[in-house]
Amino acid sequence: MFPTAIEKTSKLTQTTYKAALPIAVLLWLLPLFAVALTSVRSIEDLNRGNFWGWPTSLNFVQNYTEVFTRSPMALFMLNSVIITLFAVAGTLILSCMAGYALAKYHFRGNLVLFSIFIAGNFVPFQILMIPVRTIMIDWIPLYDTVWALVLFHTAFQTGFCTLFMRNFIKQMPDALIEAARIEGITELKIFWHVVLPLVRPALAALAVLEFTFIWNDYFWSLVLVQSDEARPVTAGLQALKGQWLASWQLISAGSLIAAIPPVLIFFLMQRHFIAGLTLGATKE
Amino acid sequence: MAEVSLQNVRKSFGAVDVIKGVDLQVNDGEFCVFVGPSGCGKSTLLRMIAGLEEISSGELKIGGKDMTKVPPSNRGVAMVFQSYALYPHMSVEENIGFGLKMAKVPKADIEARVAYASKMLQLDTLRQRKPGQLSGGQRQRVAIGRAIVREPGVFLFDEPLSNLDAALRVQMRTELSQLHQDLKSTMIYVTHDQIEAMTMADKIVVLSAGLIEQVGSPLELYHRPKNLFVAQFIGSPKMNVVPAKVAAVSGDIAHVSVDGGSMLALPLRGGKVSVGDVVSLGIRPEHMSVSSEGVMQATVKLAERLGSETMLHLSGPGGAAIIVRSDGLASEKPGDVVALTMPAGCCHLFDAAGIAIVNGALI
Numbered sequence: 103m104f105p106t107a108i109e110k111t112s113k114l115t116q117t118t119y120k121a122a123l124p125i126a127v128l129l130w131l132l133p134l135f136a137v138a139l140t141s142v143r144s145i146e147d148l149n150r151g152n153f154w155g156w157p158t159s160l161n162f163v164q165n166y167t168e169v170f171t172r173s174p175m176a177l178f179m180l181n182s183v184i185i186t187l188f189a190v191a192g193t194l195i196l197s198c199m200a201g202y203a204l205a206k207y208h209f210r211g212n213l214v215l216f217s218i219f220i221a222g223n224f225v226p227f228q229i230l231m232i233p234v235r236t237i238m239i240d241w242i243p244l245y246d247t248v249w250a251l252v253l254f255h256t257a258f259q260t261g262f263c264t265l266f267m268r269n270f271i272k273q274m275p276d277a278l279i280e281a282a283r284i285e286g287i288t289e290l291k292i293f294w295h296v297v298l299p300l301v302r303p304a305l306a307a308l309a310v311l312e313f314t315f316i317w318n319d320y321f322w323s324l325v326l327v328q329s330d331e332a333r334p335v336t337a338g339l340q341a342l343k344g345q346w347l348a349s350w351q352l353i354s355a356g357s358l359i360a361a362i363p364p365v366l367i368f369f370l371m372q373r374h375f376i377a378g379l380t381l382g383a384t385k386e
Numbered sequence: 387m388a389e390v391s392l393q394n395v396r397k398s399f400g401a402v403d404v405i406k407g408v409d410l411q412v413n414d415g416e417f418c419v420f421v422g423p424s425g426c427g428k429s430t431l432l433r434m435i436a437g438l439e440e441i442s443s444g445e446l447k448i449g450g451k452d453m454t455k456v457p458p459s460n461r462g463v464a465m466v467f468q469s470y471a472l473y474p475h476m477s478v479e480e481n482i483g484f485g486l487k488m489a490k491v492p493k494a495d496i497e498a499r500v501a502y503a504s505k506m507l508q509l510d511t512l513r514q515r516k517p518g519q520l521s522g523g524q525r526q527r528v529a530i531g532r533a534i535v536r537e538p539g540v541f542l543f544d545e546p547l548s549n550l551d552a553a554l555r556v557q558m559r560t561e562l563s564q565l566h567q568d569l570k571s572t573m574i575y576v577t578h579d580q581i582e583a584m585t586m587a588d589k590i591v592v593l594s595a596g597l598i599e600q601v602g603s604p605l606e607l608y609h610r611p612k613n614l615f616v617a618q619f620i621g622s623p624k625m626n627v628v629p630a631k632v633a634a635v636s637g638d639i640a641h642v643s644v645d646g647g648s649m650l651a652l653p654l655r656g657g658k659v660s661v662g663d664v665v666s667l668g669i670r671p672e673h674m675s676v677s678s679e680g681v682m683q684a685t686v687k688l689a690e691r692l693g694s695e696t697m698l699h700l701s702g703p704g705g706a707a708i709i710v711r712s713d714g715l716a717s718e719k720p721g722d723v724v725a726l727t728m729p730a731g732c733c734h735l736f737d738a739a740g741i742a743i744v745n746g747a748l749i
Contacts, residue, residue, distance in 0.1 A: 114442035247574030280438050285536065286459030295488070299475040 178338030201267025388539025395444035424591035464533035673732035680725025
């Protein structure tokens, strides 16, 4: 197995590893820690230049309340939830069906279609900015609504998810589906009763990955949404900037609030998340 | 009534012909085994009968009805797969009853049929288990149970025993034969194992490269093979074949000289040969014996002692490999030069193209 398990290496390597790991973790968490500290500082502290030291007063309640009173943070969160849930659901439904068709049905152009799904993943999304914005304004009048983001994320993420699902379903033995077919079970019922229950682990893993991807999106929230009514939390943080003075303590508090759902989802479904990253990478 | 008949059935994948015209009649209640080496098209032929592969041309009838273009579910067949193809997320009874449930069969009826099948297959105590908690043999039984509850006219088996270990395979073989006697349904069974074919079949179909080589009862194929392919495929260890030449023909007797000088007088029983023909002489290992009256000299290379019998591997005239089935306590050792008897009634003659000229006179 690669890499070699740490228990099997030399004493020196093990000691170095055990010493280096906490340091690396600390270094890595330091900015996050600073943000957390800043989120409870008072504005006076920041004005005095106390960015790294211990806060002179703990303004936890005041700062976190202010995030919700100074900006429509609750609305932003709600928007994010709507966008993420609908986009994740749409993506999973579409990619599961497309993946099944590409994996198990033999039809002309199957491979070409699959290649297009893969190729789509290589398109840098920035080049889509202007065309997508134009489409959302002129052709599908969803610009500046949460549905613009739902639609775009669903469309864009389906490419990756279809690739993922297709490869997962491809490993399922054909005989399972053929057995059902001989038993006279209709294609839709085969999908529902045989295929879906068996791809549940893959779906769970994808759901966690996609939740994180879509929730954390900032770029498209800027491109497709202008008003607060439709703004998700990532883009909404800028409302906390303050008019003349950067209110870092509020931005920090807002950022942490925005980060809670994906972090929560990650810890709740950690098992699936890691499974998702390595799924299909090795043979059992 | 569920007899299966194939008329000039062909299958091609693009330019590659896999089944090159098969005519076959499987009678109602018959246990028919398709046997042949890997890649001969036996599984493809079975899948065509099942409806999982399209029939490129020709006609398939099941129970007298044309089924060539009918979808698999309407053909009245049930299939047992090599990999069992059990639904991993369902328990044994859900697996067995799934097809019926989807077909909206009343619950009580499903329960009765599942109970009947699981009793028959000794699965009663395992009904709540998932396939992952079952042994290979038990999984195979569940797969068979799933076929039984559909009460099909024709059972199709695609190498169902090849994933089982040797002991279990022998046991399942007898269980399947028993099942066939109990159900009296038509069964078509694919295997590459000629022992399975010999032990279970009413009718064996030997296939090679997409064509039927011979159809017949196990003993018919064993004792009256139509060609060298069948002669060597059926039987283990396989039939010995020695190159030979027709030296003289007098009436119905051919005098055949085997490489190395020995001469045999074989009754032709209507077979036609001419002097000078190059032929192959075939004889099964159990029909040869070591004896001072033997007509062919050979050197023992290896003695495989199986207890009940000894397989003598010999090097015959011109280096031809010969196997003789001898007594378990046979005294021959490697290096011994022995003489082998070849009773005329057990010898087969094949022409240069491998077609049988004359078969032994045992049946």
